[in-house]
Amino acid sequence: MTLSLHRRAVVADTHNDLLMAVSARPPEQWAAFFRQRWLPQLVDGGVNLQILPVFIDDQYRPEGALRQTLRMIECAHVLAEGNPDHVRICLDAADIDRTLDEGKIALVIALESMPGIDADVELISTVHRLGVRVASIAHFGRTPLADGSGEDATGSGLTSHGVAALQEMERLGIVFDISHLGASGVAHVLELATRPVMATHSSARALRDHHRNLTDDQLRGVAATGGVICVNFLAPFLAEREEDMTLDRLLDHIEHIASVAGIDHVGLGPDFIREVMDDLTPPCCEGVNARGVNPRLAVAGLEGPSGLPMVTEGLLARGVPEKDVLKIVGGNVHRFLGERLA
Numbered sequence: 001m002t003l004s005l006h007r008r009a010v011v012a013d014t015h016n017d018l019l020m021a022v023s024a025r026p027p028e029q030w031a032a033f034f035r036q037r038w039l040p041q042l043v044d045g046g047v048n049l050q051i052l053p054v055f056i057d058d059q060y061r062p063e064g065a066l067r068q069t070l071r072m073i074e075c076a077h078v079l080a081e082g083n084p085d086h087v088r089i090c091l092d093a094a095d096i097d098r099t100l101d102e103g104k105i106a107l108v109i110a111l112e113s114m115p116g117i118d119a120d121v122e123l124i125s126t127v128h129r130l131g132v133r134v135a136s137i138a139h140f141g142r143t144p145l146a147d148g149s150g151e152d153a154t155g156s157g158l159t160s161h162g163v164a165a166l167q168e169m170e171r172l173g174i175v176f177d178i179s180h181l182g183a184s185g186v187a188h189v190l191e192l193a194t195r196p197v198m199a200t201h202s203s204a205r206a207l208r209d210h211h212r213n214l215t216d217d218q219l220r221g222v223a224a225t226g227g228v229i230c231v232n233f234l235a236p237f238l239a240e241r242e243e244d245m246t247l248d249r250l251l252d253h254i255e256h257i258a259s260v261a262g263i264d265h266v267g268l269g270p271d272f273i274r275e276v277m278d279d280l281t282p283p284c285c286e287g288v289n290a291r292g293v294n295p296r297l298a299v300a301g302l303e304g305p306s307g308l309p310m311v312t313e314g315l316l317a318r319g320v321p322e323k324d325v326l327k328i329v330g331g332n333v334h335r336f337l338g339e340r341l342a
Helices: 002-008 019-021 027-044 067-081 092-101 123-130 149-154 159-170 185-194 214-222 247-261 274-279 309-317 320-342
Strands: 011-013 047-054 087-088 103-109 132-135 229-230 266-268
Touching: 002 309, 002 320, 011 320, 019 027, 019 047, 019 159, 027 047, 027 067, 027 103, 047 092, 047 132, 047 309, 047 320, 067 087, 067 103, 087 092, 092 103, 092 309, 103 159, 123 132, 123 159, 149 247, 159 185, 185 214, 185 320, 214 229, 214 247, 229 247, 229 320, 247 266, 247 309, 247 320, 266 320, 309 320
Parallel strands: 011 047, 047 103, 087 103, 103 132, 229 266
Antiparallel strands: none
C-alpha cells in the first residue's frame, strides 16, 4: 500500500543541489553523468517534480559568480536536452502538467542567494529569460540584497536593492524563496510581498532552535501569503544530538509545520547534499563546516532521493490520512507552482 500510494503521488523535491555535481564535469559529460548517477535515484524515489537550485561555491565569488551561475543554468538545459525521454525543463504550469502527464520528471531552475546578480537587479530579467522560476536572495552571510540567517544579530531587513529584487521577481512571476533569509529579512518580505512566497528547504525552529529553521510565527506568515514551507531533511537542522537525527524526528518537523501552517502549506525540501559534497573535487568541500553544522550528517536511509518512500511510509504509519500524505509529499507544491507559474 505504501509504495502504491507513493507511486500514485506527485512527489516534489524543492531542493536538490545535484547541479553542483553535474556541472563539475566537462560539459560533454553533463547529460550522461546525470543519466547514470542521478536519474536512477530520482526514479527510485518516485520524484516527479524537482527544483534544481544554482548554488555558487565561495571559490567563484565574487568575480566568477555570474559566469558560474550561467554555466550551471546551461548545465540544467543540457542535461534535460540530453535526456528528453525522462526529464524536461519547465517554465510554467502548463509545462509542468504536460511533463507529468507524459510520465517524465518536471525540472524547475532556481537561484540560491543570487551572488551572480547582487545589486544588478536588472539581471533578474535575464535569468528569467534563461528559465529561472524560483530564487532566494541570501545564504548564510551578507549579500547586497539582504542578510542571511547566519547574520541575524544585525537585525537587518532587505536593502533597497533587495526590495527592488522582490518587486522584480513578483513582476516576472519568479517565486520568492525565503529559506536562508535572516529573521528580520523574512519579516520584511512578509510585510512587502503581494504574491505567495515559499521556503524551499526550512524546518521548524520550535523543534530545533537553529537560525536556519523557521519560527511558528514565520510559518504562519508564509502560509498567510498562500505559500508553502518545504521541510529540510539535513540532519543537524532536525536535532542537536546525532542520535536524535532520525526519520521520526523528520516526521515530527513535518507534522509540526502542518499543525501550525496548515496541511495545505507543507512540502518536502530534502537538501540532499552529502553525495554532492563527497563527489566534488577538493578543495571545494574538504572539512566543510557550515556555520557549525556538519552537512554530511544524514538521516539513515535518507542520504539521497531513493529513500523518499520512507517518508510516505512513516507518515502513513503515524496515521496521517492518505489525502494529507499526498499533499505533503508533493501535492501542495504542485498546486502552488501551478498557481504561481500560471
